[in-house]
Amino acid sequence: MLMQFAASGFLLGSVYGLIALGFAVIYKATRVFNFAQGMLMAVGAYLAVTGSVALHLPVLGTFAFVILSAAVLGALIQTVLIRPLAGRPLLPMVMITIALSIILRASIELIYGGGGRTLNLALPSGSVLIGPVRISAIHVTAAAVSWLCMGLFMAFFRFSKAGLLMRATADSHEAAVLSGVNANRINALAWALGTVLAAIGGLFLGQLQLASVELEAIGLLALPAVVIGGLQSIPGAIIGGLLVGLIEQLASGYISPKARDIFIYVPLLLILLVRPWGLLGERELGRV
Amino acid sequence: MISNRLRLLLAGVTLCFAGVAHAAGFESPQDGVYADHIDWGMTADMSGPSSGAQNPWGQGFQTAMKVVNARGGVNGRSINVLVEDTRYDATAERVAYEKFVSQTPTLGTSGMGNSSAQTAMIPLIKRAKLPVLGTYTTAKATVEPPTPYFYGGFCGFKEMAQVGVGFFTDHLSLKSPKVALVRLDVASGKEFAGYVEASVTARGGTFKDIPIKVVAADATPQVLEILAMKPDFVAIHGVTTTSILVMKGLAQYGLTAPAFAITYLGTPSVYESLGPDAGKNYSFVSCFSPASSDPKASAAMSAAADQYGQGKLKDDVNFVAGWVIGNMVADAIAKAGAEPTREKLSQMVNAGFTANTGGLSSELKYTPTDHLGLVGLKPLSYDYGTKSFRSYGDYADFTKYLN
Numbered sequence: 001m002l003m004q005f006a007a008s009g010f011l012l013g014s015v016y017g018l019i020a021l022g023f024a025v026i027y028k029a030t031r032v033f034n035f036a037q038g039m040l041m042a043v044g045a046y047l048a049v050t051g052s053v054a055l056h057l058p059v060l061g062t063f064a065f066v067i068l069s070a071a072v073l074g075a076l077i078q079t080v081l082i083r084p085l086a087g088r089p090l091l092p093m094v095m096i097t098i099a100l101s102i103i104l105r106a107s108i109e110l111i112y113g114g115g116g117r118t119l120n121l122a123l124p125s126g127s128v129l130i131g132p133v134r135i136s137a138i139h140v141t142a143a144a145v146s147w148l149c150m151g152l153f154m155a156f157f158r159f160s161k162a163g164l165l166m167r168a169t170a171d172s173h174e175a176a177v178l179s180g181v182n183a184n185r186i187n188a189l190a191w192a193l194g195t196v197l198a199a200i201g202g203l204f205l206g207q208l209q210l211a212s213v214e215l216e217a218i219g220l221l222a223l224p225a226v227v228i229g230g231l232q233s234i235p236g237a238i239i240g241g242l243l244v245g246l247i248e249q250l251a252s253g254y255i256s257p258k259a260r261d262i263f264i265y266v267p268l269l270l271i272l273l274v275r276p277w278g279l280l281g282e283r284e285l286g287r288v
Numbered sequence: 289m290i291s292n293r294l295r296l297l298l299a300g301v302t303l304c305f306a307g308v309a310h311a312a313g314f315e316s317p318q319d320g321v322y323a324d325h326i327d328w329g330m331t332a333d334m335s336g337p338s339s340g341a342q343n344p345w346g347q348g349f350q351t352a353m354k355v356v357n358a359r360g361g362v363n364g365r366s367i368n369v370l371v372e373d374t375r376y377d378a379t380a381e382r383v384a385y386e387k388f389v390s391q392t393p394t395l396g397t398s399g400m401g402n403s404s405a406q407t408a409m410i411p412l413i414k415r416a417k418l419p420v421l422g423t424y425t426t427a428k429a430t431v432e433p434p435t436p437y438f439y440g441g442f443c444g445f446k447e448m449a450q451v452g453v454g455f456f457t458d459h460l461s462l463k464s465p466k467v468a469l470v471r472l473d474v475a476s477g478k479e480f481a482g483y484v485e486a487s488v489t490a491r492g493g494t495f496k497d498i499p500i501k502v503v504a505a506d507a508t509p510q511v512l513e514i515l516a517m518k519p520d521f522v523a524i525h526g527v528t529t530t531s532i533l534v535m536k537g538l539a540q541y542g543l544t545a546p547a548f549a550i551t552y553l554g555t556p557s558v559y560e561s562l563g564p565d566a567g568k569n570y571s572f573v574s575c576f577s578p579a580s581s582d583p584k585a586s587a588a589m590s591a592a593a594d595q596y597g598q599g600k601l602k603d604d605v606n607f608v609a610g611w612v613i614g615n616m617v618a619d620a621i622a623k624a625g626a627e628p629t630r631e632k633l634s635q636m637v638n639a640g641f642t643a644n645t646g647g648l649s650s651e652l653k654y655t656p657t658d659h660l661g662l663v664g665l666k667p668l669s670y671d672y673g674t675k676s677f678r679s680y681g682d683y684a685d686f687t688k689y690l691n
Contacts, residue, residue: 001512008508113343209505209529210532210557249508
């Protein structure tokens with residue numbers, strides 16, 4: 001059973017890691033704690049419903065539709081809502097993202113109705129037995145795509161010009177601007193990427209169960225993942241996601257589903273008390 | 289000169305007209321009754337966590353009222369439904385009820401799909417005396433013992449458990465059934481678990497209670513517990529997402545034991561999401577009949593659903609429930625007379641009231657000692673080939689399991 005839980009935890013944690021990565025990208029670039037990340041994930045699931053059911057797109061077409069739509073949405077959010085408040089205190093920024101989450105939820109319900117929607121993309125189904133461990137093809141696919149996205153993003157962040165500019169802007173906003181970097185464009189790109197990553201996670205979670213606004217609550221598990229891993233650490237977000245997935249499966253399996261939240265949030269509290277910059281984050285030192 | 293006989297005739301006719309004029313002019317704003325319309329309250333979760341089930345119920349209820357009004361209303365009055373979205377929040381439920389009591393008074397109210405709210409509001413309902421007629425769910429505490437002015441409108445968890453366990457035990461020719469129950473860790477889940485356990489142990493079987501969280505991304509721990517037990521069949525209490533996760537998980541592990549779910553989980557969206565592989569082992573028990581399971585009984589409902597843009601919901605058991613309750617409420621208002629008040633309505637229902645549901649549900653009957661209303665249920669499953677629901681028999685075939 002341990003190996004089964006570990007395998008399930010790893011696969012599910014990969015999806016959490018993807019969503020947490022989107023969260024970390026947004027925070028690292030714009031210093032915004034995006035409470036709407038969970039709802040953006042639900043948006044991804046509904047975009048997949050639109051692509052596959054309303055537009056009758058094939059699987060790859062649906063993926064492309066979700067990615068493009070999410071990117072546009074993310075850039076729009078940054079341009080219209082976040083950019084005007086740049087430089088303001090933390091509270092208005094937090095309230096904006098909370099309000100955004102509520103608005104997105106209400107918009108989904110207006111457009112798609114209150115109930116969930118079935119998402120039946122032509123993705124691999126069935127299961128395979130590897131030793132004592134049985135894993136479903138859809139879980140493997142979700143994890144594989146998540147790792148592919150994370151790998152592509154890491155490569156983009158490290159080796160591309162835009163990624164370099166993004167890192168520069170995140171390290172020192174003022175220096176980047178003085179060097180001629182269009183910080184607004186870079187921040188919009190960060191929001192676009194963060195929203196795309198959440199949307200892809202939402203697509204798979206919607207396929208696993210149902211596209212519904214209640215997916216937001218699952219998406220918000222990315223928050224403890226990113227805090228545990230390190231708010232400003234890209235690898236930390238991924239590792240945090242894996243840890244949350246493993247803890248969830250092991251606690252639910254060996255103790256009870258109620259124990260899940262205790263075993264996820266107690267480490268969160270400890271990290272905030274002892275090492276608030278996270279497992280892989282960097283301690284920030286201020287000069288007075 | 290007018291003869292005495294003619295005088296008497298004229299006097300009688302005048303009195304009749306006066307009576308009708310008086311009735312037609314009867315108003316009681318504190319009861320939500322006006323000369324040309326009656327206000328009736330409806331609360332449901334239209335946008336919260338259980339909106340997937342309660343929204344269709346609300347649509348069914350309102351569609352029924354639209355049909356009633358299109359036919360001229362009740363005793364010359366149209367029924368004006370005042371809708372409050374309570375988002376599955378007990379506080380919002382209470383606020384809405386109090387609103388219907390005095391702020392925008394209604395003759396009665398229906399819906400109230402939060403069992404925790406119902407239990408908490410029992411003293412308020414007794415004090416305010418605004419009839420609650422036809423609820424979406426029915427908390428045990430509200431009907432055992434019967435709460436005055438409160439009348440349920442959905443299948444009870446006890447009856448769901450009894451019919452589900454009884455039917456599958458006989459259907460599978462079991463002597464001592466081994467039953468696993470996956471249920472939400474909430475009040476109604478614990479209640480259902482108690483009833484399932486009682487039904488199983490009464491048959492000399494063994495029972496395992498497996499909780500799952502409402503917000504679950506995966507059901508592997510639950511599925512592994514079921515696998516370890518190797519049950520004869522599985523019972524499911526939860527929301528649509530958890531039932532989907534459990535059934536897909538069981539299919540993933542190749543477990544083909546049949547499963548039955550509570551009424552709320554017997555919707556087309558669940559079956560569509562499961563697909564034939566996982567869905568072929570999935571049934572549910574219900575006191576309402578989806579349209580496709582009984583086209584003859586549902587003809588009027590289907591036509592109305594199509595007319596009012598709700599055609600996609602007619603196979604949703606929750607929509608059918610709302611439709612049945614809407615018609616029951618209209619029927620009750622009619623029987624309360626031309627000068628209805630809250631008290632008259634309650635007295636009429638409490639004295640003994642049987643609604644004509646046209647075969648779309650089991651018998652819907654209230655008595656002074658039974659405010660649950662719907663007792664009979666039947667198991668149903670889904671035929672993916674014809675994309676229609678099919679029942680395992682008539683409601684009367686399964687009354688033997690009820691006690």
